[in-house]
Amino acid sequence: MSALRANETAVLVGSVPYWYKVKLPSGLTGYVSKRWATVVTTSASTGQLLRIGSWNIRKLGHGTKDFAKVAQAIDQNFDVLVVVEVMQKQRAHNGYDSLINELGSSWKGLITDSLRPNTISSNSEFYAILYRSSIVRPCAGWSKLIYHQDNDGGDNGVGDDVFSREPAFGCLEAPTSHFKIGFDFLIAAFHATFKSKAAIKAESGHLNEVFSTMAAARPGEKDLIIAGDFNLVPNTLSTVTEMDVTTVGRVQPSIRLESSQGTCMTTS
Structure with missing residues (x-):
């Protein structure tokens, strides 16, 4: 039994x-x-669970990491993974490159082509989304992650700087055959500021604008996800975003935010 x-x-x-x-x-x-x-999510004809999550792999690219253990944890637990705190060295993402290499040919990734803030500060970050290429692929015409419109924080940045690291998103699909798509969705990576509680709440209050940007980028798409590190507990995040939050799990809860514009999920 x-x-x-x-x-x-x-x-x-x-x-x-x-x-x-x-x-x-x-x-x-x-x-x-x-x-x-x-x-949770299925690829329609196979019944295969599509496991979507996020991981703040602390200071990925700075210091040392046991990439074999990190890759093993990813491979055993996820099919799509948003990665935040992808650090830079001379505008390169060596930690991300090492992780992709360790994951092997069954995994691929999308990574932003510029930093946020867009400076050479040691604290500037890339966003990355990893996916198991045997069951997930980028949507046609979506070969990279796109930033939500915001001041990039660099010397030539223009306009209001609402986010310290504005979310970046891409489009993925889980085909059930070469000709049929079982599930497609837009997914954004987000790492909230850690300057102060007030600053964190101020950023989170603009997440509906990110949903609007995502919806406009792919008209008609209803499956919109923001995942990452919000630096807020679920109840506070719910209050700030004015969205319902359902927490699932024990040691590592999942946060699910639902609005008329889409769904926001993260694994903390």
């Missing part, structure tokens, strides 16, 4: 009235009540 306990997951393999048919890690199949289970 096996059981699916609270906060555990299994692969969805089918559906009947009132019940989901699932496959447990042991290989056994069984049924869980639809009343007590939630389908």
